[in-house]
Amino acid sequence: MSTLVPSSQEPTTQVDKTPQDQPKALKNDNPSFVLHGVDNVKYEQRPVPEPQADQVLVEIAATGICGSDVHYLKHGSIGHFVLKEPMCLGHESSGVVVKLGPEAGRSGVSVGMRVALEPGVSCRSCGLCKAGTYELCPHMSFAATPPIIYGTLARYYLLPADLVHPIPSQVSFEDGAMMEPLSVGVHSVSTLGKCKTDQNVIVFGAGPVGLLCMAVAKALGARRVIAVDIQKERLDFAKSYVATDVFMPEARGKDEAADAYCSRMSDLILSSLNIPALGPGGIDLTIEATGAPSCVQMGIHVLKPSGTYVQVGMGSNMTLPVPLFDVITKQLNVTGSFRYGAGDYPLAISLVERGLVDLKPLVTQRYDFKDALEAFEMTRQGKDESGKPVIKCIIRPPP
Ligand SMILES: [Zn+2]
Ligand SMILES: [Zn+2]
Known part of the structure; x- marks a missing residue:
């Protein structure tokens, strides 16, 4: 039940929140799309991860599929990255911050923020990280790349706060997911x-x-x-x-x-x-x-x-x-050129925000989470039934 209260009577410390800014209620399950071996994927429940230190928990809103995801599904490896344990797939995602670790607020990230996920966590202390070329960090932990067992084709994903990049309201979640390949x-x-x-x-x-x-x-x-x-x-x-x-x-x-x-x-x-x-x-x-x-x-x-x-x-x-x-x-x-580094995500978001890059024509197919495998197959084929090129398949989040 809600009551109408004149704004002058509201306590001044209370932050006025529009419905879309209301923090999402945390769900207690974490359905995940997990690769067990070549052409062997299963939907599994994994624990909801708890953000530590400067980490934030993101509820995924959209995930794009790319050639590397398909390669792991079809071959179980890329170069020296070889699948040894079951691994959740997906690395091109956007979502909403739903929970902060105790030190995460320092970076300016807050609950309810819409963000594009930068899915590679570097060590931050080697010479390459300190020189500003963190994409070359030998200790990089990258989503859905062995030995890392976490990917973004799940309900929840954890990242350090500085690797979630706020996207403005005119940038859609699909565009947000496309910031990963755009940053390349x-x-x-x-x-x-x-x-x-x-x-x-x-x-x-x-x-x-x-x-x-x-x-x-x-x-x-x-x-x-x-x-x-x-x-x-x-x-x-x-x-x-x-x-x-x-x-x-x-x-x-x-x-x-x-x-x-x-x-x-x-x-x-x-x-x-x-x-x-x-x-x-x-x-x-x-x-x-x-x-x-x-x-x-x-x-x-x-x-x-x-x-x-x-x-x-x-x-x-x-x-x-x-x-x-x-x-x-x-x-x-x-x-x-390997992945992306300092300043690439912010410039990608800026180009889209200012209308200089239009990502919308590139999303050619959309799938529900339960049909994720179809997105992989369509990406592999590269053409739809009518012969039109498949550029980017987007998978919706778990319901
Ligand atoms: Zn990719
Ligand atoms: Zn490093």
């Missing part, structure tokens, strides 16, 4: 690629990460954003989204050597799109988001002297030939 784009294009306005950027691979890299380049004011992919549907999508130009490499000739093919395609990219090999209008930045050997070669060939090459895609062949002659004689800046 920010790290590659802005933090490492140092993309500036009026530059020309080429992105190899028009999957989720490639598209987000294109979106960041466009948001930072790139003059041309060139998408390269071997699937026409993906290029059509890229063009309708943010790409200014698209290029689909021809098939390799029957007797054509790999190097000759890559040189021929690189020349074709430049000539067909009217891009000079050097000087104004040349390609300043390559983002390689496929890991395919031919794309690596083309990405280096097409750069103008003193250009920057960023490798973000992880292919199956990690010991591939690189045209070092180009790297040396054009004095290219070549770097790898």
Whole structure:
């Protein structure tokens, strides 16, 4: 029963709360989507974790599925990360802070706050953490990455308070979940690629990460954003989204050597799109988001002297030939890009908040928590029944 009380009679210490700010009542269960082995997932109840020290407990609101989640489901490992114990999947999430550890309030986080989750916890004391490159911390604990057994496809997830990033009211929970892959784009294009306005950027691979890299380049004011992919549907999508130009490499000739093919395609990219090999209008930045050997070669060939090459895609062949002659004689800046680090989440959120990046067209499918496995299968297929590209599948929270 509620009574109407004139506001002047309310005790002044009481904080006025709108219904949406009311702290959510904690539930006493924690349904979780748990990987036991290759193609073996189960729904399990896990204990509701208790926030310690500077930790906060987040009730998950939306989770995106990405290629790495599918890879664990289908192979049980990625590189030297091998599943040894049952592991809850999921790492691209947003939610609401529902409980604070005793020291968590210091960071400004409060109960009821809507947040994007940054799912990698570094040690904070090694040289790399102290130098501000915490993404390289050798002691990183990353959600749904062995030996860590926790993932965000659950009702609740624990994180240190500084790794939950507040999202403004105009940013949806789905957008909040997409801040994880968008931060990969920010790290590659802005933090490492140092993309500036009026530059020309080429992105190899028009999957989720490639598209987000294109979106960041466009948001930072790139003059041309060139998408390269071997699937026409993906290029059509890229063009309708943010790409200014698209290029689909021809098939390799029957007797054509790999190097000759890559040189021929690189020349074709430049000539067909009217891009000079050097000087104004040349390609300043390559983002390689496929890991395919031919794309690596083309990405280096097409750069103008003193250009920057960023490798973000992880292919199956990690010991591939690189045209070092180009790297040396054009004095290219070549770097790898791993996850995200200092400042990447805040910039990702800012770009979306200001309408410079629109994440909505990228969410192509939505699933209830009980149908999570379907989201994995759809992500694996990469196309829906009608042949349309599957960019990002979002899973709703447990009811
Ligand atoms: Zn991911
Ligand atoms: Zn560290």
